[in-house]
Amino acid sequence: MEDRHAYEKVRVNGAPAEATLSTGTGGGGGPELRWRCAGGVTAERSLSLEADVLGVEANGKEVVVRAFVADAAAASCAAVGKRRREIRRRKDYVFEMAAGEGAAAAWGDTLRGCLDSFGRPKRLFVFVNPFGGKKRANKIYAAEIKPLFEAAGVQITTQETKHRGHAREVASSLDLGRYDGIVCVSGDGVLVEVVNGILQRTDWKEAVKMPIGIVPAGTGNGMAKSLLHAAGETYSVSDAVFAIIRGHKQSLDVCAIVQGQERIFSVLSMTWGMKQTCLVADIDIESEKYRWMGSARFDFYALVRIMNLRRYCGSIHFVPAPGYEAYGEPVTQVDNIVERIEQNRESPGPGPGFSQGPSAELERSDWRFFDGPFVAVWINNVPWAAESAMAAPEAKFSDGYMDVVIIRDCPKPDLLALLLKMSDGSYVKSTYVTYLKVKSFRLSPGQLVENPRRGGVIDVDGEVIARGEGTYGKDQHEDLMTYGPSIQLTVHQALATIFSPK
Numbered sequence: 001m002e003d004r005h006a007y008e009k010v011r012v013n014g015a016p017a018e019a020t021l022s023t024g025t026g027g028g029g030g031p032e033l034r035w036r037c038a039g040g041v042t043a044e045r046s047l048s049l050e051a052d053v054l055g056v057e058a059n060g061k062e063v064v065v066r067a068f069v070a071d072a073a074a075a076s077c078a079a080v081g082k083r084r085r086e087i088r089r090r091k092d093y094v095f096e097m098a099a100g101e102g103a104a105a106a107w108g109d110t111l112r113g114c115l116d117s118f119g120r121p122k123r124l125f126v127f128v129n130p131f132g133g134k135k136r137a138n139k140i141y142a143a144e145i146k147p148l149f150e151a152a153g154v155q156i157t158t159q160e161t162k163h164r165g166h167a168r169e170v171a172s173s174l175d176l177g178r179y180d181g182i183v184c185v186s187g188d189g190v191l192v193e194v195v196n197g198i199l200q201r202t203d204w205k206e207a208v209k210m211p212i213g214i215v216p217a218g219t220g221n222g223m224a225k226s227l228l229h230a231a232g233e234t235y236s237v238s239d240a241v242f243a244i245i246r247g248h249k250q251s252l253d254v255c256a257i258v259q260g261q262e263r264i265f266s267v268l269s270m271t272w273g274m275k276q277t278c279l280v281a282d283i284d285i286e287s288e289k290y291r292w293m294g295s296a297r298f299d300f301y302a303l304v305r306i307m308n309l310r311r312y313c314g315s316i317h318f319v320p321a322p323g324y325e326a327y328g329e330p331v332t333q334v335d336n337i338v339e340r341i342e343q344n345r346e347s348p349g350p351g352p353g354f355s356q357g358p359s360a361e362l363e364r365s366d367w368r369f370f371d372g373p374f375v376a377v378w379i380n381n382v383p384w385a386a387e388s389a390m391a392a393p394e395a396k397f398s399d400g401y402m403d404v405v406i407i408r409d410c411p412k413p414d415l416l417a418l419l420l421k422m423s424d425g426s427y428v429k430s431t432y433v434t435y436l437k438v439k440s441f442r443l444s445p446g447q448l449v450e451n452p453r454r455g456g457v458i459d460v461d462g463e464v465i466a467r468g469e470g471t472y473g474k475d476q477h478e479d480l481m482t483y484g485p486s487i488q489l490t491v492h493q494a495l496a497t498i499f500s501p502k
């Protein structure tokens, strides 16, 4: 049954009005506040507590409702309930109760009760990476993030990341009982560190249930873009924060990437060969020097990059998801693959290694393969690799599969055309792109076709994990894995939990 509190005499931001607080769900719309100003010239206004309200405070005769709405018009009853793409803004509505303090206190209690019933996070641990993206994360935090959390009454503990790996260290030992979630104000890198830190804990099975939030403040913000886009929300810092405040959650597949005794967990992507994000970003940024060309500079710079196109020898093996069984060639001798999986099973260490993870034997007879050369192989967990690159339009957060994109021999003009369609994902329709979903995957990377003394680069969630001979930085960097021996990927379905707008 719907529960209503109606007041004849209320002032809303000083204007006399009649207001109704509805706490029930009888109408199907959830708890809401409605009011109509005296005189009736303005339309009835309403605020959905779940979709528009951050917090509430009762003060004497007043109840202050801290809202986050698209604009003044968006608070009209016509707009309530619809998904909006407009930019939201902070707005306070002060309800002065004619019936006095007692009525204000009662409204305050009722409103807070409604907000509490949504299960929103009350205590958050927030990482801020001051070096992410354009090094503005601290400013963004102070100007756009902190005020929203404060308005929502969320208790915040912040931690600036001091060095590479710091977020991982902290997440591996944080007292999780003190928080309802961990938030990363950063690019995807810190998020990945947090997931890896949690999975190296001895209590990882419990710890991995801790919801993780991401607020885009880096160069690569594929996860934030994927979450907001999937919910039909605008891609912005404030929308990402609001999603965390509202406390909706989504489970997320985590991919274990293993080579011998080395293991890393990925939530976004693994890439080999041409990079999806790099090329798109490069065309935006590096083409600046060709600004005099006008809009043709994008095409020109893409062309420059494609002229230097590299193709790599190697092979990939995979267990296809249902519906993709016809892709590639059947593997007749699976023993090598299974042997390697069995070796990996014995690898020590905490976290969902092969001993705890999904059983690999189930997939014993289903392996298929492609041989190179390859221009690019991308394995994606979520649709967006960066905010401007929709690498895997079919990817789902927790379907238990990785979406694989393979570009093999592709004429340069076609590659250019394909690249220019990366921003909406339509590039996958090209005949030069093979797109499939897999349960397990194995990459055996080889040398450049044009130069057998030179290898390629393998990148996981934006970090290089292996680089071959002759590649940039080979002499300076000690990578986690070796370029050459196979790298095995296994999906752990819905292992992690992430704050999501819906």
Ligand SMILES: Nc1ncnc2c1ncn2[C@@H]1O[C@H](COP(=O)(O)OP(=O)(O)OP(=O)(O)O)[C@@H](O)[C@H]1O
Residues within 6 Å of the ligand: 129, 130, 131, 132, 133, 134, 161, 162, 163, 164, 165, 166, 167, 185, 186, 187, 188, 189, 190, 193, 217, 218, 219, 220, 221, 462
């Ligand atoms: N204080 C710091 N100094 C140097 N590196 C840091 C610091 N804090 C975090 N990092 C590292 O920066 C890396 C990238 O961070 P993040 O993803 O937030 O930003 P980004 O701009 O998207 O990154 P990038 O473009 O470099 O991949 C992470 O791996 C993280 O460990």
